[in-house]
Amino acid sequence: MTSDRKESILIDNLKQRFEDEIIATSLFKDEVTHLVSKPALVSICGFLKTDPALQMNYLVDVIGVDYSPASPRFEVVYHLYSIPQRHRIRLKVKVEEGESLPSVTAIWPAADFPEREAYDMYGIFFDNHPNLKRIYMPHDWEGFPLRKDYPLRGYKDQYNPFGEEKEELL
Numbered sequence: 001m002t003s004d005r006k007e008s009i010l011i012d013n014l015k016q017r018f019e020d021e022i023i024a025t026s027l028f029k030d031e032v033t034h035l036v037s038k039p040a041l042v043s044i045c046g047f048l049k050t051d052p053a054l055q056m057n058y059l060v061d062v063i064g065v066d067y068s069p070a071s072p073r074f075e076v077v078y079h080l081y082s083i084p085q086r087h088r089i090r091l092k093v094k095v096e097e098g099e100s101l102p103s104v105t106a107i108w109p110a111a112d113f114p115e116r117e118a119y120d121m122y123g124i125f126f127d128n129h130p131n132l133k134r135i136y137m138p139h140d141w142e143g144f145p146l147r148k149d150y151p152l153r154g155y156k157d158q159y160n161p162f163g164e165e166k167e168e169l170l
Contacts, residue, residue: 007032009053010089018044033090041093042102048080048089049107056080056089059104062114064122068148072096074124078104100125103132121146142166 010032015022021040026033036044048056060079067073078091095101103126105111113135118124120134123144134141138159143150156163 010087013051013053014044014047017047031088031090033092035092035094038093038095038099038101041091042104042107044091045078045080045104045107048091053085054087054089055082055084058083059108059110059114060088062104062111062118064118064124064146066122066146066148072099074122076101076118076124095124097123100127102127103129105130120144123147 007027007030011025011027014034015025018036018040021037021044022034023037024035034044045056048054058081060081061077063077063079065075065077067075072094074095074097076093076095078093079088080091081088093101101124103111103115105115105126106128112129112131115126115129116132116135119126119129119132120136121144126132133139137145142157143155151164155166
């Protein structure tokens with residue numbers, strides 16, 4: 001299958017089925033990226049996995065990105081791959097601070113740990129996640145270390161005597 005044919009399938013099949021839910025599509029270096037609406041995320045992922053022409057049966061990764069001070073602040077990026085068709089696609093979903101995304105663990109159980117990592121590092125919540133808790137930081141840790149507003153040296157506490165003092169809120 002030629003590169004143009006793969007791109008056409010990855011773009012056209014999704015746009016035909018989810019015309020209103022795909023906000024933007026980009027093609028860069030033969031890689032397709034769709035910015036999708038939050039409510040349609042699970043149905044789009046289900047379609048990508050079950051459609052015979054796409055067969056996105058491998059969730060490569062789920063990544064959080066902090067674009068502070070932009071609004072919405074966060075973006076969650078899903079990298080998907082089809083082993084039988086040998087093509088890949090990227091989905092992006094924008095999330096405001098305090099909002100949550102639906103979990104895709106029911107579609108790809110491998111999303112369990114990457115979603116937990118996005119929660120632990122950025123504070124992005126995933127609805128219906130089977131076990132959403134910290135995996136890197138201690139359970140009593142305050143804050144989310146990969147956010148842009150988190151101090152470079154962290155906060156001063158029992159684990160980090162050289163960090164910055166926390167500002168007390170009145």
